[in-house]
Amino acid sequence: MLDYGERGGDADHHVEWNQHSSLGAGGRIAVLITFLVLGAAVLLPFNTLITPTEYYRSILSSSHAATNFMSWVLLVFNAGTIIFGAHAVVSLHKTTPAQRIYFASTSIFLGLLLYTFFTTRSSAEADGKIQDLYFALLILVTFSVAASTAYLQNAVVSLCSIFGGRAMGVMLTGQGVIGVAISFVQLVAAYGNSRLPPKGTHGGVPPATPPPPGSMQPGGEEAASRAATIFFASSTFFVALSIAAFIWLARSKVYRDTCRGYEVATQSSGVREASLEPMTQVKPAFLSSFVEKLPPAARANAHQILDVQSKVLVRATCILVNFAITLSVFPALTARVRSTAPRDQQWATPLVFIALHFLILNSADLLGRMAPMVRGCLIRSEKLTVLGTALRIVFIPLFFACNIHLDGPGPKGALPDWAFFTILFFFGLSNGLVATSIFIVGPASSKLTSDSERAMAGAVLSFWLTLGLAVGSIGSFAITAMI
Template identity: 30%
Template sequence: MSSSPDALYHAIPQAPVASNPIRISEHDPEPSIDLDDEDQAPVVSLPVDARIRGVHFVLGCAVLLPWNALITATPYFLSRLENSPFRSTFSSYFSITFTTANFICLAHATVTSKQSSPSRQTIFSLLWLSALCFLLTLSTLIEISPGPFFAFVILNGIVQAAFGSYLQTSVIAVASLFGPTAVQAMLSGQAAVAVAVSTVQVLSATASVHGEDRPVDGLTRDKNPEERAAFIFFGLSTIFLLVTVGAQWWLTRMPQYHAVAGSLEAARKPGRSSGTDDETRGLVSGGRSDHETSIEKARIIRVAKTNIVYEVAVAYVFMVTLAVFPPITASIQPTNPNLHPLLFTSIHFLIFGLGDFVGRYICSFPQVLIWSARKLLTLALARTLFVFLFLMCNITRPAAESSNPIINSDFLFFLILFAFGCSNGYVSSLCLMSAPSLEHNPRLKGKKEDVDVAATVSQFCLIGGLMIGTIVALLCQGDPSPLQAMPK
């Protein structure tokens, strides 16, 4: 593959030019928030190197790997908390603390995104996540009483959520500079991890169901396999995160990276004097004045207002998803008596994950892409219909309220669930691809310095939607955590 700059994604020039000034002042007028502004001249993007897409796919996997690894290891955590009061509350505490830490740290990472080098932040976060996964690997070899073990896992999850937030911010910021293609590759990587984890869940549930008739000898039969499985999974996760560090290092050595994101890296090195004032203003990691900080905050608010439609759309997508999946979907039981409920629930997680992956993957085909903010918001709001469809399925109810469901077919339920997952991946990916795109989002008016801000703000709104969905699920007396549906 040629490394010529002609083969790169160059949405706009890398330095200020008269026809496309990038000077941002706090005195700039407020942008209009039209749903569809087609007056701006389009910015043409060039194809992104397959190696860059591949690295962003790997980085996308790494972004969600910590959360998914912890979910997969839930049977192990519960086995270590056997016969203790912490077992029944572990899933709820873990879900709430992890999500809250993720939301708070992502807010800070969004506000301070211009103050650090994305490559250094990515590598630093990956190394810390590797160390935390390694500690979980060691925990399978050490006997710890339930109380300290509970605190260790919760604290480990909080710290992973924190570093995962900074990793997520730096990855999406750089991906947005390469354009929608790199963003789509990163989002597909996130979904691929979920599919892998769901596959592990199905295999675990299958082994559990087929082993139900075997004699149980205390905790020995359950504990040893779970510890071995956790050791292998956490060990592989640690290795994968370290490999991702190498992939990130390789990415930063590519000429394409320096052509597209190199100005950000250079501007954020303390003491660097080269480059224009516009490139370095507000980006130096040290010695930022209150005035510069206020300008940066004003920029974030301005970009957030500019992309409000995309941000509301992506937040609503995940609000609906978390409010329904899995609180309602995991309570739906099979209509086929020959299908074990535990296996049915595990398969339902896999089907949603496959749908989510397909939805994100099809965004790599230009023929099915939608860039209009109004249309994306309409699609996001239309997903509300899935709530009523799931309520028509075979939801577990008290015996006194039992009745025949309107949708009395496991196949139809899985088909609806697949469409639900597909719409989640498709609409959310389009929102995250469109919001920071200079080519397809004329609201940015060709301002390169707003690209990574638009990407990180959209990602923050995504997490905000997850938080709201979690709260809605709690208010409806559902369990927002997929951990409860895991084999125990």
């Protein structure tokens, strides 16, 4: 039984698109598949950038960023999404979801295409200065892709807030699907391109002189580069597919009829002024005081943003904390975990083991995102949402108890591989369940009385999500410093 948390009151409007006369059974499925693809496209850039940790490690081995490159990638990406995500929220009324989706997805396509080109060039043998330059280019493109992702996420979440809980649930499931798909492609590529450590004279025992801590085995740089090229190219192709899918949806009659009342591109001054009066009591007071100093044109929009935020503040805070916990350890810490099994087993080599850990976490996250579809699994209560978010902190010390040492089997008492994967599974499951419940229940709140407010609620929650990612990426520096 499905439970998408459709809102009360005028809930019929939310399912109206599903009952549209122009849609048959095939058309309804096609619309849902399009939202699935759009959700995948939103999370695709982030997953693509953080997955090839061994590739980054190989091309930046002599760079000043060799020890904390992933924390820098996370920080720059999330800083970009915050900066441009904030602008996306305040300028939501100046454009349409379609315009933003077209522009942002095209920019992401070009950015990932450039990444694909990067992976065909190796800097593993270059000196530190060349690798520092390579790292600077990596960060520059990361920031550009992050900006485009911020606008794409804002537009897609706002659009789903108008279409309703079913569209939102499917879109969020799509995000989980792309995480699993990318991880699977990476695992296959890593397994096919990995090489076992050179065998010594004692049946699989590594040679007497091991490679430096954290370095790759001979030939590992080339294998990591080939694996990265495969999934970067696959990601670029998928973005092109998502653009084509949205073109179909945007040209459909059901899209035009469902979005007709939204009118985000142009709102009459009469409507803006009429909506201003009930928003003047927005808390906290110092923000309202600041807003009153803005020009009249910006004041009404700022009041609406603050008013909507006050209605979803608890869940917005939870979405921030949820992703801050996740990003503080994944992948900056979890990608440092090494198998406790002998390295002469191919699945236990760092390249394959790390790819496997991405697949397990993203698969669990997908299950968590799908769980609210089952009646009784959607977290509607604010108190339960707060509790579920806070309990996720326990995962941090559990990951520290795993084998996080890059050079060797790790200390005695380190948790075995099965324990690491079990912790990772529940870590991903809880992340997906909490996040999806917030995004479904939040915009469906009875406190929100119009499509404009529901779209704004989705955009506000989306922005707080990016704040959580940024807080987590900053926290990852502190987490890895504790190793």
